[in-house]
Amino acid sequence: MKNKLTDRQEEILTFIKQFREENGYPPTLREIGKKFGISSTFGVKRHLDALVKKGYLNIESNASRGISFQKGVEEIQDEKFFRIQEDYGFYKIPVVGRVAAGIPILAEENIEGSVVIDSSFMKKSEDCFALKVKGDSMINAGIFENDLVIISNKREIVNGDIVVALLEDEATVKTYEIKNKSIRLLPQNNNYQPIDIKDVENFKLIGKVIGIVRWLN
Amino acid sequence: MKNKLTDRQEEILTFIKQFREENGYPPTLREIGKKFGISSTFGVKRHLDALVKKGYLNIESNASRGISFQKGVEEIQDEKFFRIQEDYGFYKIPVVGRVAAGIPILAEENIEGSVVIDSSFMKKSEDCFALKVKGDSMINAGIFENDLVIISNKREIVNGDIVVALLEDEATVKTYEIKNKSIRLLPQNNNYQPIDIKDVENFKLIGKVIGIVRWLN
DNA sequence: TTTAGTAGTAAACAAATGAGCACTATTATG
DNA sequence: CATAATAGTGCTCATTTGTTTACTACTAAA
Structure with missing residues (x-):
């Protein structure tokens, strides 16, 4: 059950997807904060906690880069689409x-x-x-x-x-x-x-x- | 260009693939060490360095969980294969x-x-x-x-x-x-x-x- | 007006994680 | 036999990363 996201939360979720797609691992709090001009890790954490609560992310506590997606969240993007076409x-x-x-x-x-x-x-x-x-x-x-x-x-x-x-x-x-x-x-x-x-x-x-x-x- | 792996290196590469598939993020050195009974992070690091050198992994330096796969390495596992077939x-x-x-x-x-x-x-x-x-x-x-x-x-x-x-x-x-x-x-x-x-x-x-x-x- | 929710600050602290050193042991190859 | 490669040990240190506290500010809804 996924609840509606604010614009900000949506942006952050999208960034996490892209970052992981490009790098092969999820971003840190500070990497997310840098991207959105948020200087405090706590500000970022608030958003992540909301995304967890609303059914989009899982955060492994006390694990570095411990962000993962809840089921069904990982949308297929165009770039990925073409890579998969090539792979398969x-x-x-x-x-x-x-x-x-x-x-x-x-x-x-x-x-x-x-x-x-x-x-x-x-x-x-x-x-x-x-x-x-x-x-x-x-x-x-x-x-x-x-x-x-x-x-x-x-x-x-x-x-x-x-x-x-x-x-x-x-x-x-x-x-x-x-x-x-x-x-x-x-x-x-x-x-x-x-x-x-x-x-x-x-x-x-x-x-x-x-x-x-x-x-x- | 990918060179031949030792059995141990192969096992470790497979574990990294599986771990990331299951968790959505790659393992730490200590998590790899725990899985294979290697008590020193340096022993694990040796293997990862070899996998980098042989063209299988990228390791982002000074980044926690900074393991990613070089192009073409992320083998398609049966389960993922069938899901992609369905999606596409x-x-x-x-x-x-x-x-x-x-x-x-x-x-x-x-x-x-x-x-x-x-x-x-x-x-x-x-x-x-x-x-x-x-x-x-x-x-x-x-x-x-x-x-x-x-x-x-x-x-x-x-x-x-x-x-x-x-x-x-x-x-x-x-x-x-x-x-x-x-x-x-x-x-x-x-x-x-x-x-x-x-x-x-x-x-x-x-x-x-x-x-x-x-x-x- | 009050309350709740959203969005952030700065900073310190705790925990996780990678890096590096100096070594040993085993196996395979020249 | 000597050398190189592979595979590990134990440990310390440096860096990264998450957690928490106490606060401010804004907006929307009751």
């Missing part, structure tokens, strides 16, 4: 749902969730995202409806690559063909015709498909 | 390579790596593993050579499911058909014939394919 070998990438007209594909409004991807399949510097496949136009390439395709916007696109493009504000997955400066999007299903790109204003190449994830039932 | 929403599952005859498929000798899978696609209680697909017998089901198939051994298998089975000590991915107590394994490629299972001694059903992961180039 994964990235969490956004899943794009419907694409709203006129805004970047990775804008918040287009994001409908996220998915974890093994880090051996992409580079940290790639802004990858996932897109759910609609339709069966790429079925001969082993891309089925409801599959997630993983898109990288940092890789060079060459003839024959599977790409995601925006066509009249609709995202589509197709094979990319460029010939004599003319672009075609080829389906991989005999029931569909290739698409010649004539109106470049309604066409935008988003990125290259680098992976496919499918979940049965 | 992934599982790390083994990748099975060649299957050796006569031993369980998840035996260490068969494992050639691991892969991270988003946790929304499987349950914690499932002992899932991944298997790399060889051949193109399931191409019409959108399963290509070199794809990873994710196998669950905890799900009920019904007619028409895609399964992994052992056939004469060879792992194979096929569609499962059972009719009149007779089992067939159906390829999804017109170039291959269905396989009737006649010799049940050389046949073993391993599990159901619940997912597919493909990485292009």
Whole structure:
């Protein structure tokens, strides 16, 4: 049961978390006092005692640097998040749902969730995202409806690559063909015709498909 | 660059990790000494200095409980590992390579790596593993050579499911058909014939394919 | 106005903790 | 055999760190 903290107490709690994250051990009373301009260790102690009473910290009495967090307090920070991704070998990438007209594909409004991807399949510097496949136009390439395709916007696109493009504000997955400066999007299903790109204003190449994830039932 | 540790140094490093995990702060020299029956702080200090020198610890001088780990040292313990998996929403599952005859498929000798899978696609209680697909017998089901198939051994298998089975000590991915107590394994490629299972001694059903992961180039 | 809670001061004291010295003992290697 | 490395002893001293006392000041609520 955690009670509400004052602004000051909240600041001090945050500092303790950060200090421990950076140093591998918690701060002393004097280190906390220095950070917040409190010259008396007793002033700091008051705050710590309040944080103990309100259910956030444990203080081991008569133990140097004996501060620890009560259960559930140690929030995950962004920096730690990325380190853990590296340590464990994964990235969490956004899943794009419907694409709203006129805004970047990775804008918040287009994001409908996220998915974890093994880090051996992409580079940290790639802004990858996932897109759910609609339709069966790429079925001969082993891309089925409801599959997630993983898109990288940092890789060079060459003839024959599977790409995601925006066509009249609709995202589509197709094979990319460029010939004599003319672009075609080829389906991989005999029931569909290739698409010649004539109106470049309604066409935008988003990125290259680098992976496919499918979940049965 | 981490050099080899003596047994004693290894024990002490492990204790420091555990102590910090349990208490939220590192141990003092005297606490380490007590644990290992070393009565002099200097004896403990020797070990810590060696661990610093060999690239495992940092010791802040003249700081009580000033022990921290050098980068990459904080091994992930099983308990913490599972908690992080839950927090971040992934599982790390083994990748099975060649299957050796006569031993369980998840035996260490068969494992050639691991892969991270988003946790929304499987349950914690499932002992899932991944298997790399060889051949193109399931191409019409959108399963290509070199794809990873994710196998669950905890799900009920019904007619028409895609399964992994052992056939004469060879792992194979096929569609499962059972009719009149007779089992067939159906390829999804017109170039291959269905396989009737006649010799049940050389046949073993391993599990159901619940997912597919493909990485292009 | 009174009371309670929050936030601090300065200082002394007590306890915890690290640092260092001079040594011994054992094992492995050249 | 000699040397180096590892592993410890007992002890003292220096530094760090927490605890306590007696106080002030401000704000909010009853």
